[in-house]
Amino acid sequence: MNKNAKIVVGVVGASGYVGGELLRYLSGHPEVEIAAMTGSSQQGQAVESLFPNLKGIVEGPLTEADYDALGRSCDLVFSSLPHGISQEPVAQLLKAGARVIDMGADFRLRDAAVYEKWYGLPHQQRDLLAEAVYGMPELHSEQIKTARLVANPGCYPTASLLALLPLKGKLTGTVIVDAKSGVSGAGRSANVGNLFTEVSENFRAYGVGTHRHTPEIEQVIEHKVVFTPHLVPMTRGILATVYASSSIEDLLPHYRNFYADHPFVKVLEDLPCTKAVAGTNFCHLTVRSSSEPGLSVIISAIDNLGKGAAGTAVHNLNLMFGLDPLTGLDRAAVYP
Amino acid sequence: MNKNAKIVVGVVGASGYVGGELLRYLSGHPEVEIAAMTGSSQQGQAVESLFPNLKGIVEGPLTEADYDALGRSCDLVFSSLPHGISQEPVAQLLKAGARVIDMGADFRLRDAAVYEKWYGLPHQQRDLLAEAVYGMPELHSEQIKTARLVANPGCYPTASLLALLPLKGKLTGTVIVDAKSGVSGAGRSANVGNLFTEVSENFRAYGVGTHRHTPEIEQVIEHKVVFTPHLVPMTRGILATVYASSSIEDLLPHYRNFYADHPFVKVLEDLPCTKAVAGTNFCHLTVRSSSEPGLSVIISAIDNLGKGAAGTAVHNLNLMFGLDPLTGLDRAAVYP
């Protein structure tokens, strides 16, 4: 790649919220050129009418996805296709020569049997599954740099794992992750349950004991986790309240030390809140002791579409192309 | 009807927000027995799972609508079918002997040609259109008492007309109705534009110059109206800000006098707010002079599903069956 040339990227599945958020981040990234935006059902529609915030910033119609052509013309393709749908396109993109960051769940679980159990589908690309790097930069930055295929982590796993990673290998007893998410995590599909009328002034749990992000968290932390997601009447943000016992005594300095070289994870003294990280790739977290000896309460806040999806994907792009990790990701959240 | 017997009612189209709101009001009405709840697409589903607030209060499955049987077994049927769909069912219900309150738009416009122009459909029941009483109790309480068929007013027309009725016949110049509604006015159908994510922290106008409630307002007030609806990030409520010139000088006493005998319209000194009337059949309104001589600003607040739909329907039931208008409608809004 020419030193002055921009990184040519494509966004597959650009009509959803993750796709739109990728376009927003990429439009503010100085080293990137968006060469293609594809959408299946929304094909032909102007991206600035789907995302009115992009008016005058990223414009043009969504096109049909020709994975071979896309893979040949792009340095990197972000695939924002639903799980179960992305395996074949990812294979084609890689074969045509592009590197790929898959935003979905298809390449996150190492064990195809676990994938099949939780997603109810056989895995069609087991070789790629073996090759894929789980794209959590706080864990695998070296492998990400050279990866052809990065499996971008799920939003809940990101919030949960950033709270748990410093305790990995030292956990004792049951870990409970009580997580709360804004509605954008459910995507942009029309659904009565996500209407404003149903969500506003309402709070509820869902997927208790059955959410598909459970095995992803357990795979990384290598410990049993009881995971309960909840729906918050807000658009963006995840706050994970994690109850964990460990052999570590003084947690705050341990967490500070652990994340000292990770620019997107800020260990606070104050309790974090989701609004302070909305629209960004930052994670705010802190730790507290509980009245139960040895049991800590770790609280982490991210933007599910940012650090939980598109922000980490851009962070991974920066790693894959040798850029400063903060490139295109250095702006503060809008507050209030 | 036996003096002690309850009024037997049916609710057709009980799966929508207006249908659910009718069930809620009727469940708290001492003189009513709900004999039937029908739903087309949601048939067989328990009403308390569609409306979890009805758990332990109104329970049971939605049934298929047999209009002949329904019309024979009920004293009164509320029809909450979409416009264009309700004409034939209403005719059947009347023929079978029930009185009917139609919640939709099909019997509100006196002139079939105006209906066809705005709704794009020919009217199939012109005799019934001629017979139907426009069910605004502040205007037609005597006709409502004896009506077989009541056309329940639209939500925007209710808010707009309550602001304008005291000036009817005395208006000069253009009347502007700048109206703002909560999202429940759009109904319960899955629609990307009404997702929480799209509505929260957002405000916009829609249907500028083209909204179908315009001819309904103009028909009643007998004056040209420029009507602009807006979508507010809230679930319930309409606030109409009405700019009108008239020959009347001292508006507040005039409004107080006009509404003195109408128990659901409260003329305030303070500016009204939607939250104070949410979940009720009350309208709060006030008037202010503007810096333009003769131009007044009238501001009215209602609940679009209450005074703008189900509340007025129950008010009409009370009139049709000789009850105190406040029966089942006397409770205060929940605040905050």
Next chain:
Amino acid sequence: MNKNAKIVVGVVGASGYVGGELLRYLSGHPEVEIAAMTGSSQQGQAVESLFPNLKGIVEGPLTEADYDALGRSCDLVFSSLPHGISQEPVAQLLKAGARVIDMGADFRLRDAAVYEKWYGLPHQQRDLLAEAVYGMPELHSEQIKTARLVANPGCYPTASLLALLPLKGKLTGTVIVDAKSGVSGAGRSANVGNLFTEVSENFRAYGVGTHRHTPEIEQVIEHKVVFTPHLVPMTRGILATVYASSSIEDLLPHYRNFYADHPFVKVLEDLPCTKAVAGTNFCHLTVRSSSEPGLSVIISAIDNLGKGAAGTAVHNLNLMFGLDPLTGLDRAAVYP
């Protein structure tokens, strides 16, 4: 008391959200007459301007509190004074002959030393503390019937305890209560942290390990509890997600059986949501097994101002005066 006479009640501290909610419930209660509404800082102000939902329903100025006169003229007084302030007024009201339901925290903790530790104040009325009945109807209905002084439970304890009561005496290991509340729980005082701008599109934990409702929960359930409250961007509602291990195997029938005779607690198969109980005295709850053997997840939803405050207070009034528990409390929530 004359059989046809109404119960004469007073509301002390009627300018706050709990006071306003009491007025709303009492205005819809057929056996109650509101004889007095007092407010300290808001004295002289019309209650319908403080609570615009009460316009035309409960009107008149807040008056100064003369506890002796109030105690003599009322059958029952609700005291909604802040903790630390209510002890002396409650003593005066009782001495003057009224029965009292105290809405605050001053008479909830049996042990004055525990009160002093958590509230930082010595208790001035230890005899009354010994006499007070903890007013949770699902636990103490017999004592409430004859009580002179009822200590109305806190909002978080109500949600938490209704989830835990069926397991009392059978709990093993740490109990974790991860609770989420709407903002009205913080009261009506001006506070930057509770501005719309700070709360909307935001989610955070607060008072981790230090919230004063912890000892109240532990006192009743007689078990150590790790309690974490969170602030939800909504006005009303608490959802408590409770993680508890017990020796009971089949939890759902056990819960159904436990609450069979308690009309305000509905054990659902579905997961509960706060909106379905907002503005009411109902509690919706359900239980789920977790992947950890023996560990259950119990989820309860209430309105913090309803079942968590004013609703239970009216339930207690009904018990204290021999009325059907549902009197004035039988209406469905407004949904959506």
Next chain:
Amino acid sequence: MNKNAKIVVGVVGASGYVGGELLRYLSGHPEVEIAAMTGSSQQGQAVESLFPNLKGIVEGPLTEADYDALGRSCDLVFSSLPHGISQEPVAQLLKAGARVIDMGADFRLRDAAVYEKWYGLPHQQRDLLAEAVYGMPELHSEQIKTARLVANPGCYPTASLLALLPLKGKLTGTVIVDAKSGVSGAGRSANVGNLFTEVSENFRAYGVGTHRHTPEIEQVIEHKVVFTPHLVPMTRGILATVYASSSIEDLLPHYRNFYADHPFVKVLEDLPCTKAVAGTNFCHLTVRSSSEPGLSVIISAIDNLGKGAAGTAVHNLNLMFGLDPLTGLDRAAVYP
């Protein structure tokens, strides 16, 4: 100024929402160095605790304001003091050699008598009032470039005037501006009326006929305006619905032409919404004909803290220091 040196700026009154928003924009501006942040009541407090979004981006304590020192050390000072308070500090800053952008109302109204009538205060700096340039870049870009003192426009005037400027001199009849704003326009002071509980699920008008932005709009457009502000349950954004008659026939091309060289004003075919411009300096607007001949409906959307305050201030900075107007202001809004 050295070609490579950054522009040294100070922010006076950095603890409010406008101050915090200035810090956010300035932190992403490549040519600016923030040399001072002052706050009166919040002095000594870390700015990243007041604005948790600034954690790791802009940190440090607010200091006391020494206007002489500030004026000597800064190229430009933004003054975010309340009206009535900023006149003397602005005079000191200018005297000490800094250029000043005043965010408040003190230098916007050309006529001191009008200021005194609407703000109830005599004006203490009439010479500076005469010198001040009204900082609307779409109107006065040349004067702004060389101004010592820029009076940054109010939020409502910005939304209203951008809708009206293309019609200036051609307006006939009464102009009605029905404007709707998010709550952040009210600032960060504790106030019961702006609590989440009071604002959420509520919509109301306020200041009908009395709002202080009325004379500011009229001064610029040189036409009588009836102005009605409303409070929307959202944090950011103003949507102005403007009803105006003019002699111009085909409005959309006229507006497109008028704003062709103004990069922050986007004339759309679609109706604008506030969310698409939140957190930015963009204005989205469109025009529609009404059913009344000659009467147009013009709808504009801005962020009250962005284009309505801090965004325009940074735009003015860019003009004053010869930079590309888009510098630091080119990022898309976060959506959804």
